[in-house]
Amino acid sequence: MTFGTELRRHRQDAGLTLAELSTRVLMHRTHLHHVESGRRAPTADLAEAADSALAANGALFAEYVRERSQREEQAATRKTLAASLATSRDLMALADLEIDQLHAGVEETAVDYLAQAPGPMLLRADALRRDALQRLKDYRHAPHERADLYVAAGRLSGILAYAALDLGDSAAALEHARAAGRCAQYAGDTELLMWVRGTQSLIARFNGDYGIALDYVRDGLQHAGDVPGTGEARLLCGEVQCLANLGDSKAANRTLHLAEQARERVRRPDSLAGLFEFSETKQRYYAASSLIWLDGGDDARTAATEAEAAIASWEQMPPEQRSLDDERLCHIYLATARVQLGEVEAAAEAMAPVLTLPAEAQISWINKRAHRVGSMLSAPRFQHSPAATDLREGIAALGA
Numbered sequence: 001m002t003f004g005t006e007l008r009r010h011r012q013d014a015g016l017t018l019a020e021l022s023t024r025v026l027m028h029r030t031h032l033h034h035v036e037s038g039r040r041a042p043t044a045d046l047a048e049a050a051d052s053a054l055a056a057n058g059a060l061f062a063e064y065v066r067e068r069s070q071r072e073e074q075a076a077t078r079k080t081l082a083a084s085l086a087t088s089r090d091l092m093a094l095a096d097l098e099i100d101q102l103h104a105g106v107e108e109t110a111v112d113y114l115a116q117a118p119g120p121m122l123l124r125a126d127a128l129r130r131d132a133l134q135r136l137k138d139y140r141h142a143p144h145e146r147a148d149l150y151v152a153a154g155r156l157s158g159i160l161a162y163a164a165l166d167l168g169d170s171a172a173a174l175e176h177a178r179a180a181g182r183c184a185q186y187a188g189d190t191e192l193l194m195w196v197r198g199t200q201s202l203i204a205r206f207n208g209d210y211g212i213a214l215d216y217v218r219d220g221l222q223h224a225g226d227v228p229g230t231g232e233a234r235l236l237c238g239e240v241q242c243l244a245n246l247g248d249s250k251a252a253n254r255t256l257h258l259a260e261q262a263r264e265r266v267r268r269p270d271s272l273a274g275l276f277e278f279s280e281t282k283q284r285y286y287a288a289s290s291l292i293w294l295d296g297g298d299d300a301r302t303a304a305t306e307a308e309a310a311i312a313s314w315e316q317m318p319p320e321q322r323s324l325d326d327e328r329l330c331h332i333y334l335a336t337a338r339v340q341l342g343e344v345e346a347a348a349e350a351m352a353p354v355l356t357l358p359a360e361a362q363i364s365w366i367n368k369r370a371h372r373v374g375s376m377l378s379a380p381r382f383q384h385s386p387a388a389t390d391l392r393e394g395i396a397a398l399g400a
Contacts (some may be wrong), residue, residue, distance in 0.1 A: 003047070003063045004356075008036045010054040017386070018393055025049040033397040037356045041071060099145055102131055106152050109159055111274035114323040117360050118166040121159065129156035147187040154183030154192050159275060161199055165206060166325065168364035173203045191271055194220045194231035201238045206365075210242045217242065224262075229270040230278035233262040237278075237286035244290040249299055256287055281317075284310040285326050288333040296340035304341070307334035307350075325363055328354055332369045339376045347373070348391045355394045362398060370395050 011021050018036075022029040027046060034040035042050075047064035054060070105128045113121050132153040135141050141149055157180035165173035177200045184193040197220030204213035217239045224232040236259035243252040263283060270277045288307035291299040307330050314327045331350050338347035354370060374395035382388035 001063070002038055003042050003060065003067050004036045004038045006056075006060060006063050007032075007042075007050055007054075010050070010056050010060065011036075014054050016054075017390065021050070021053065024053040029393065030397050033394055037394070037397070039356070039358060039397075041067070099135070099141060099149070102128060102135075102152055103148070106155050107272060107274075109274075110155065110272050110276050111320065113159060113162065113275045114321070114325075115319060118163040118363060119360070122163040122167070125156045125159040125163065129153055129160070132156065147189075150183045150187035151189050151192060154180045154187065154189070154196070155272065155276065157183060158192075158196060158199060161203070162275060165203055166363040166365065170203050170206050173206075174200065177203060190223045191227045191229055191231060194223050194227055194235065195276060196220075198231070198234045198238050201235070201242070205238070205241055205245070208245075210245050214239060214242045228266070228268040230263070230266055233259050233266065233283060234278040234286075236262055237283055237290070240290040241286065241293075244293040244299075247294065249294045252290060252294065253299075256290070259283065259286075281310050281313040282323065282326065284313070285330050285333075288330060288337070292333050292336040292340070300337040300340040304334055304337035307331075307337065324361075325365070328357065328361075329365055329369060332366065332373060335373050336369070336376070339373060342381070344377070344382065344385055344387045344391065348387055351391060351395070355398070357398075367398055370398050 011018070016024075018029040018032050022032055025032075025046060026049070031040065035042050035046065042064050044061075044064065047061045050056070051058060051060040105124075109121065109124050109128065112124075132149050136146070136149050136153070157176045161173045161176035161180060164170075164176055177196055181193060181196040181200070184190075184196055197216045201213040201216035201220075204210070204216060217235050220235045221232065224235070236255055240252050240255045240259060243255060260283075263280065284306045288303045288310060291303035291306070294300075310330050311327060311334065314322045314330075331352075331354050335347040335350040338344070338350060351370070351373065354366060357366070374392050377388045377392040377395075
């Protein structure tokens with residue numbers, strides 16, 4: 001139980017919308033949404049006014065007092081954590097890592113990225129890549145280790161590309177991806193090169209450049225026969241996304257089937273887990289994220305099925321294996337499909353975990369895809385739906 005959830009419960013029990021409550025407590029409805037979703041802390045004035053307006057008999061104000069005490073304790077913890085992080089970063093800058101430690105750092109970062117905010121991952125990947133670059137410049141390695149250093153630098157550049165894109169800077173992401181591709185070519189690592197082409201396609205899709213995104217995919221697919229991992233399936237799923245965004249349902253579904261066949265041919269796991277692994281769950285996520293760009297109907301139903309399967313799979317995994325950003329995005333894709341099918345209440349249920357995310361967890365993809373759902377809810381057929389209005393207001397507050 002939190003103040004926000006209690007406020008929402010009392011408001012809904014009273015039959016009030018956010019707009020109606022905002023009139024009674026003299027506060028903007030966007031601010032009230034932020035409080036209900038836990039993104040902003042309540043004030044004493046709001047707690048008292050809402051308690052009175054909703055006849056909560058002191059329950060809301062008591063919850064406010066309890067949470068205020070909890071926040072003060074957490075603030076002290078965060079201060080200590082910040083100081084300890086500063087010390088760790090100083091140590092990272094001073095340390096002269098052994099090459100095996102560098103590779104271990106790359107592996108850990110690739111896995112940790114799935115459950116961490118992009119900012120801290122950017123700092124860690126940058127520090128590790130600086131070490132790899134300095135070793136290459138100074139020739140502080142045995143001759144047979146040079147290709148491995150280029151692979152490490154390429155993977156770290158790939159992680160930086162993801163972090164930059166999650167932070168909304170596609171130009172920086174593309175530069176990091178180019179560096180990753182060059183490192184893959186220097187090292188002669190076709191698996192990494194295919195991954196880079198898939199990532200460059202992802203960045204182009206983020207920018208809406210679907211023709212360029214297809215070019216990256218098809219360049220990567222030239223090497224499909226040389227790599228036994230999941231690179232071909234990932235690239236084909238990227239092609240599905242391009243085709244769906246271009247409105248070609250038939251070709252998208254045909255390519256989706258080819259991606260499933262490529263998955264069945266995989267006989268060896270990817271060389272690196274985490275961000276560099278393309279799991280069956282991630283493939284379902286790609287299917288859902290593609291088909292929602294078509295005209296609804298069977299495509300929307302398939303998208304909903306794939307999104308639900310991906311979410312259920314992630315929920316059963318240990319925390320360190322869950323790709324939290326993708327899982328959250330999958331909730332948005334499920335909501336999108338539900339809106340396309342006219343199922344607004346089901347869409348609101350799917351979106352609920354996203355609407356309560358703290359600001360630092362709202363990566364650029366989440367805001368872009370969630371606001372599309374909000375735009376869809378503005379259609380005339382939802383004009384008289386209170387559930388659509390409430391969900392649209394909640395989405396509008398994201399990133400505000």
